[in-house]
Amino acid sequence: MNLLSLEDVSVTYTIASGEVPAVRDVSLTLDPGEALGIAGESGSGKSTLAMALLRLLPRDARVEGRIVLDGEDILAMKWGRLRAVRWAEASIVFQGAQHGLNPVRRIGEQIAEPLLVHGLAQPAQARTRVAELLEQVGLPAWRSRSYPHELSGGQRQRVMIAMALACSPRLIIADEPTTALDVMVQAQVLSLIKDLIASHGISLIMISHDLSVLADMCDRLAVMYAGRVVENGPSHEVFHAARHPYSGALAAAFPTVGDPVSRMAPKGLGGDPPDPMDLPSGCSFHPRCPVALDLCSSLDVELWPAGREGEGPHTAACVHVRPDLKAGADELGSPATETGADELASPDAETGGDDPAAPSPDSERGQGRGEVVAAASLETAARDERAKETS
Amino acid sequence: MSTPLLQARDLHVEFSSRGRRARAVDGVNLAVGEGEIVALVGESGCGKTTLARTLLGLERPTSGTVLYGGQPLTYTSKALKAYRREAQLVLQDPTGSLNPRHTVYEAVAEGPRIHGMANEEQVVAEALSRAGLRPPERFFLRYPHELSGGQRQRVVIAGALALNPRMLVADEPVASLDASVRGEILALLLKLREELGLSALVVTHDLGLAWNIADRVAVMYLGRIVESGPVEEVLKEPKHPYTQALLSVLPESPERVVLSGEPPDPTRIPGGCRFHARCQVLASGAAALAGVDSRCRSELLEVLPAVPEAQAACYYADTMAADEAVVR
Numbered sequence: 097m098n099l100l101s102l103e104d105v106s107v108t109y110t111i112a113s114g115e116v117p118a119v120r121d122v123s124l125t126l127d128p129g130e131a132l133g134i135a136g137e138s139g140s141g142k143s144t145l146a147m148a149l150l151r152l153l154p155r156d157a158r159v160e161g162r163i164v165l166d167g168e169d170i171l172a173m174k175w176g177r178l179r180a181v182r183w184a185e186a187s188i189v190f191q192g193a194q195h196g197l198n199p200v201r202r203i204g205e206q207i208a209e210p211l212l213v214h215g216l217a218q219p220a221q222a223r224t225r226v227a228e229l230l231e232q233v234g235l236p237a238w239r240s241r242s243y244p245h246e247l248s249g250g251q252r253q254r255v256m257i258a259m260a261l262a263c264s265p266r267l268i269i270a271d272e273p274t275t276a277l278d279v280m281v282q283a284q285v286l287s288l289i290k291d292l293i294a295s296h297g298i299s300l301i302m303i304s305h306d307l308s309v310l311a312d313m314c315d316r317l318a319v320m321y322a323g324r325v326v327e328n329g330p331s332h333e334v335f336h337a338a339r340h341p342y343s344g345a346l347a348a349a350f351p352t353v354g355d356p357v358s359r360m361a362p363k364g365l366g367g368d369p370p371d372p373m374d375l376p377s378g379c380s381f382h383p384r385c386p387v388a389l390d391l392c393s394s395l396d397v398e399l400w401p402a403g404r405e406g407e408g409p410h411t412a413a414c415v416h417v418r419p420d421l422k423a424g425a426d427e428l429g430s431p432a433t434e435t436g437a438d439e440l441a442s443p444d445a446e447t448g449g450d451d452p453a454a455p456s457p458d459s460e461r462g463q464g465r466g467e468v469v470a471a472a473s474l475e476t477a478a479r480d481e482r483a484k485e486t487s
Numbered sequence: 488m489s490t491p492l493l494q495a496r497d498l499h500v501e502f503s504s505r506g507r508r509a510r511a512v513d514g515v516n517l518a519v520g521e522g523e524i525v526a527l528v529g530e531s532g533c534g535k536t537t538l539a540r541t542l543l544g545l546e547r548p549t550s551g552t553v554l555y556g557g558q559p560l561t562y563t564s565k566a567l568k569a570y571r572r573e574a575q576l577v578l579q580d581p582t583g584s585l586n587p588r589h590t591v592y593e594a595v596a597e598g599p600r601i602h603g604m605a606n607e608e609q610v611v612a613e614a615l616s617r618a619g620l621r622p623p624e625r626f627f628l629r630y631p632h633e634l635s636g637g638q639r640q641r642v643v644i645a646g647a648l649a650l651n652p653r654m655l656v657a658d659e660p661v662a663s664l665d666a667s668v669r670g671e672i673l674a675l676l677l678k679l680r681e682e683l684g685l686s687a688l689v690v691t692h693d694l695g696l697a698w699n700i701a702d703r704v705a706v707m708y709l710g711r712i713v714e715s716g717p718v719e720e721v722l723k724e725p726k727h728p729y730t731q732a733l734l735s736v737l738p739e740s741p742e743r744v745v746l747s748g749e750p751p752d753p754t755r756i757p758g759g760c761r762f763h764a765r766c767q768v769l770a771s772g773a774a775a776l777a778g779v780d781s782r783c784r785s786e787l788l789e790v791l792p793a794v795p796e797a798q799a800a801c802y803y804a805d806t807m808a809a810d811e812a813v814v815r
Contacts, residue, residue, distance in 0.1 A: 280530060284745055287745055312739070349670050358695075359719070362669070364667060368637060
């Protein structure tokens, strides 16, 4: 059974000027012991999603859908139960460790707090446990008497990890755990997290904008754009053979040193992330998409099988994994029948980035133009098809 | 070799820190040529930002000289003002370096006003469009909060370009930007070099950035440059154990060397090779096999000269190179 499953989770903030859809219809699952990476840029909704998992969002955020942790719906929980679940079942390591710790209390007290609050230990036991936890995160036990300002950034992040481990949770959510840290310290903290989740069998959700780090740490990757998951699949597949052009651009943003392709050729993506209150029509990525077709401005493709045979489940929300839609005009009237994964691996759905060699939209544009209605009906037909398949 | 545009000669910068002497920059030779992009790489606290500030005349060296166009900097306000028209600073966080109550126009026009440049509006428009904000008039009256992170960084760069400098010193120019924007800003730096022949010293902790845009790289550890040379040589075949470790912890590298601990603070620079306490080559016993371990621990290393060729300040690397030469 899944440890965690999200079903059509949406988060909407209400502000003075209207409603901001920060997360839109996200469905994800996490198995026990699995590590899932959520990638995206600022404003993509990834941190909001993480906070929603433990209902840590402010009151003006409306969360819809279902978030099921270990068989229990988090959104339906009573306050008391929710408090018990936080820390004990699932805990969060926040970005920016200097703000996560109370500056006027010794770190030992802070690590012990959840243990005492949850009644998991008496003060004397808690002290032993704190020493044990500090050792696990690679800090000497005498550090429990230190104040946060006496520690370096990396050490503070280790303390945060010790706190997250204190109540032996089954799930740790790490939101940009290494963002402000130096390369070497980042490597230390990441390998610590990796070892700890492996030795304790803890599941991990890690959130970052750095796809290369996530690919390294996680089994699976979900890429978010404008509040949606646009690609979800095995890490190495998403990182090396992205099927959504946005994932491809994110992967290319962090070059592999030594790779001649990226030498003197930084890869970026034109344009800016969309304003969530004014999302583009159709696929929200289409204004920045290097391989967009005409129909992308009106057609919003949902997540669709995009993987290769023999690999884990892999989905992408892009017209290029839907040759049935791309071909639009020709196949009008003959609903799409094939959704076989391998056939979808058409060579023209390359990873994108700035690649000028990407599909020759010219030929396809002619076909795509004006076929929106037809394409939309195909979309419905194909959805029915998929529903049949999954049932 | 022609005279480098900007040069540090045996530069030392010291601060007093709680009654102790912090040697932030402890003997650095570095040169940036005309039209060259040099990446200065290191962890926080290694002195890279102090070095950059000293090169811009924002700090005065304790000893040593900064030379611009072969001439030592003069630290009078008049001379510094003239120098800063030639060498401009681009800071890390565009949100922090722009005044939230100034429009884009005012932000970019500030430099030209101070320097009494004519045709202000034209200068501003040109700088904005060079920085990729086109059409520039559309941005004149916008405020920083109305712009995205990438656009703000472009405004900061436009502010630097408005003075028509020959050199940019950029301190972590993309560290606070989103992944997809990062490449755009780096591409802009490359384009400016191509179109205007602009030199750049890019201070960063990001080796990928060096690989993306720099001609040469200098790796700094505890106030000194420990390895430098052409990017392709240094990053593909690093000689110094510290560079090797930095590269090994990048995602996708086959074998990791995660150094334990953190760099000592610059008030306590270890004797011998300053890296010896954390050095994986010394710890593995390889240095002892090569018979250099006692030198690593006790003998001070020479300061690397400012030469374009690949070089490393490491006894072990020297021995290995000498052995290789003998074999050949």
